Amino acid sequence: MTIENTSSNKAFGGWHKQYRHPSSTLSCDMQFAIYLPPQASESTPVPVLYWLSGLTCTDENFMQKGGAQRMAAELGIAIVAPDTSPRGDNIADDDAYDLGQGAGFYVNATQSPWAKHYQMYDYINEELPELIKSTFPVNDKWSIAGHSMGGHGAIMMALRTPEKYASASAFSPIVNPINCPWGEKAFSAYLGDDKADWREYDSTELLRKSSTQIPMLIDQGLADNFLAEQLKPQSLVAAATDKEYPLTYREHEGYDHSYYFISSFIEDHLRFHAKHL
Amino acid sequence: MTIENTSSNKAFGGWHKQYRHPSSTLSCDMQFAIYLPPQASESTPVPVLYWLSGLTCTDENFMQKGGAQRMAAELGIAIVAPDTSPRGDNIADDDAYDLGQGAGFYVNATQSPWAKHYQMYDYINEELPELIKSTFPVNDKWSIAGHSMGGHGAIMMALRTPEKYASASAFSPIVNPINCPWGEKAFSAYLGDDKADWREYDSTELLRKSSTQIPMLIDQGLADNFLAEQLKPQSLVAAATDKEYPLTYREHEGYDHSYYFISSFIEDHLRFHAKHL
Numbered sequence: 001m002t003i004e005n006t007s008s009n010k011a012f013g014g015w016h017k018q019y020r021h022p023s024s025t026l027s028c029d030m031q032f033a034i035y036l037p038p039q040a041s042e043s044t045p046v047p048v049l050y051w052l053s054g055l056t057c058t059d060e061n062f063m064q065k066g067g068a069q070r071m072a073a074e075l076g077i078a079i080v081a082p083d084t085s086p087r088g089d090n091i092a093d094d095d096a097y098d099l100g101q102g103a104g105f106y107v108n109a110t111q112s113p114w115a116k117h118y119q120m121y122d123y124i125n126e127e128l129p130e131l132i133k134s135t136f137p138v139n140d141k142w143s144i145a146g147h148s149m150g151g152h153g154a155i156m157m158a159l160r161t162p163e164k165y166a167s168a169s170a171f172s173p174i175v176n177p178i179n180c181p182w183g184e185k186a187f188s189a190y191l192g193d194d195k196a197d198w199r200e201y202d203s204t205e206l207l208r209k210s211s212t213q214i215p216m217l218i219d220q221g222l223a224d225n226f227l228a229e230q231l232k233p234q235s236l237v238a239a240a241t242d243k244e245y246p247l248t249y250r251e252h253e254g255y256d257h258s259y260y261f262i263s264s265f266i267e268d269h270l271r272f273h274a275k276h277l
Numbered sequence: 278m279t280i281e282n283t284s285s286n287k288a289f290g291g292w293h294k295q296y297r298h299p300s301s302t303l304s305c306d307m308q309f310a311i312y313l314p315p316q317a318s319e320s321t322p323v324p325v326l327y328w329l330s331g332l333t334c335t336d337e338n339f340m341q342k343g344g345a346q347r348m349a350a351e352l353g354i355a356i357v358a359p360d361t362s363p364r365g366d367n368i369a370d371d372d373a374y375d376l377g378q379g380a381g382f383y384v385n386a387t388q389s390p391w392a393k394h395y396q397m398y399d400y401i402n403e404e405l406p407e408l409i410k411s412t413f414p415v416n417d418k419w420s421i422a423g424h425s426m427g428g429h430g431a432i433m434m435a436l437r438t439p440e441k442y443a444s445a446s447a448f449s450p451i452v453n454p455i456n457c458p459w460g461e462k463a464f465s466a467y468l469g470d471d472k473a474d475w476r477e478y479d480s481t482e483l484l485r486k487s488s489t490q491i492p493m494l495i496d497q498g499l500a501d502n503f504l505a506e507q508l509k510p511q512s513l514v515a516a517a518t519d520k521e522y523p524l525t526y527r528e529h530e531g532y533d534h535s536y537y538f539i540s541s542f543i544e545d546h547l548r549f550h551a552k553h554l
Binding site: 012 | 286287288289290293341342344346347498500529531532533535536537538540541
């Protein structure tokens with residue numbers, strides 16, 4: 001396995017670094033970013049927060065705009081930000097921003113032309129953590145977080161494999177993709193027409209069936225343009241209430257869907273994960 | 278005077294907003310961004326930090342990547358980020374990144390084809406503050422800061438009109454533009470061949486002649502690719518030492534020229550300005 005360091009920037013006493021590597025799961029080269037806090041060393045490996053970004057993003061958006069490094073450095077947590085889909089000239093794509101490259105939706109596609117490369121669930125949940133663990137001074141404690149499509153990915157993965165994650169959090173997540181336009185479009189393309197397959201990637205459906213609980217935090221802006229049609233947090237909140245699931249859901253007057261919202265509350269998310277890592 | 282609000286995002290309890298307005302100084306429409314902290318109101322106007330960005334930047338880079346809003350909200354300081362040059366299809370430009378649009382160098386151009394629009398010194402030092410004062414709940418206390426070309430702009434303006442600014446600071450500033458490739462190229466294009474005209478915009482020359490002192494803070498990364506050839510902070514430090522000028526100059530091992538460096542130390546700059554505002 002070759003992994004190539006493509007950039008390094010010192011930040012808050014630690015290091016932001018980008019890497020490229022061939023992904024066997026996705027059958028293409030992938031780029032990711034990692035923030036290593038100053039505490040990280042072979043003798044003091046640190047826990048990892050995986051951050052999943054939203055539609056159109058790469059590994060760069062959260063690292064540049066999220067403002068997370070300050071608190072990650074203070075708390076001694078590494079952050080890994082993967083890309084949001086396979087990428088490349090020979091990878092299936094679509095002209096729309098919400099399908100294809102930049103819009104992998106963190107599922108394992110079963111349909112043509114997507115199935116060959118669009119295996120983001122296995123990439124994020126299996127291949128990438130193995131690569132991170134074998135390459136960097138990190139320990140076995142992981143949490144997962146994300147924004148919008150990435151909030152869907154984070155909560156969905158935490159619900160499917162709760163044994164892997166100490167905690168999960170999200171900003172403005174798509175929590176019921178089988179019942180919103182973004183999710184219906186992506187899931188029918190990637191997974192086909194059988195809605196039983198869709199439910200395996202739907203956080204609201206998964207939470208209803210869950211038997212293991214992990215702490216969850218969700219922040220939602222009330223001036224978010226996508227709130228009513230796409231995000232529908234109340235679906236998940238209702239399911240959590242029914243099951244007495246440990247979900248903290250917070251609404252924020254005036255905040256929108258942007259990184260200005262994320263940066264305003266990212267400290268709370270890092271402190272939340274630090275309690276469980 | 279018309280001024281048009283083009284975007285608004287709540288951040289840290291305050292508001293990031295972008296505006297467009299016709300500039301009489303620059304003879305074109307200009308965009309700027311302002312962060313208004315939660316304390317800002319007609320009954321409690323707040324002081325203003327003007328932030329001047331570097332080559333290729335617009336009003337957006339610092340607001341998105343600088344991580345300044347958290348501390349500006351805590352300290353009750355507004356931040357204004359102007360663009361780095363006049364912009365538009367009918368505005369003189371150059372194919373290079375370090376001349377023309379995105380590279381105004383904060384001077385009043387005297388040479389063709391630049392003189393018609395490239396009057397950034399007067400725009401930043403005169404027109405924009407008047408517009409800010411008449412539009413937003415701010416008081417008469419201003420400080421100025423910037424990065425690289427914008428660090429040059431901030432220190433140079435503070436030295437030329439110290440009565441306007443309570444304090445000045447910079448990350449990785451060009452402090453002796455008359456003696457570096459970026460400055461020589463831009464000043465000869467904008468100001469012509471007479472180096473006496475160049476010295477009026479050179480911080481090291483201005484500091485040597487200064488009779489009024491204002492507090493200054495400069496942070497410089499030692500892994501900055503532009504340090505030796507373009508930035509030359511020791512020219513200014515030597516002049517400040519000679520004059521016992523109140524300049525605090527700090528060097529940071531491992532940090533580069535990027536916003537990762539700025540975001541790592543922006544809290545110190547905001548606290549520095551808050552002491553003087």
